[in-house]
Amino acid sequence: MLLGTATQAMQNAYAPYSNFHVGAAILTSDGHLFTGCNVENASYGLTICAERAAIFNAVHQTQGKLVLRAVAVVNGNDVPCSPCGACRQVIAEFGANTAVIFRGQKDYVEMSISDLLPETFRLT
Numbered sequence: 001m002l003l004g005t006a007t008q009a010m011q012n013a014y015a016p017y018s019n020f021h022v023g024a025a026i027l028t029s030d031g032h033l034f035t036g037c038n039v040e041n042a043s044y045g046l047t048i049c050a051e052r053a054a055i056f057n058a059v060h061q062t063q064g065k066l067v068l069r070a071v072a073v074v075n076g077n078d079v080p081c082s083p084c085g086a087c088r089q090v091i092a093e094f095g096a097n098t099a100v101i102f103r104g105q106k107d108y109v110e111m112s113i114s115d116l117l118p119e120t121f122r123l124t
């Protein structure tokens with residue numbers, strides 16, 4: 001279900017430079033869904049990944065009280081694609097036990113964010 005929602009979100013990707021379309025769907029601890037897609041820019045470094053777009057949208061929609069339960073990510077090329085390091089750090093910020101579902105080497109896999117990003121940087 002979360003993967004289907006992420007696939008719908010992927011349709012909105014703005015990726016004219018890489019042509020790599022990504023969609024993300026997140027499930028909050030209280031059962032709400034939020035989505036995001038990657039948004040690229042001619043100044044390449046300003047690109048934002050689908051995962052962070054979804055999470056930042058959700059922070060706004062939950063009045064800053066976001067707690068993540070799961071994050072799913074899909075891509076239009078159906079190739080292995082786990083969240084980048086920056087997205088892992090942002091996912092960890094909003095839920096140390098978040099389940100992350102992504103396309104692994106063969107099929108979709110689920111891993112906890114604590115396994116994907118051990119020794120997460122925290123200030124609290």
Ligand code: THU
Binds near residue numbers: 039040
């Ligand atoms: N991208 C994501 O949106 N999420 C990922 O997990 C990996 C990479 C985007 C960023 C850029 O727009 C494109 O994919 C190619 O790197």
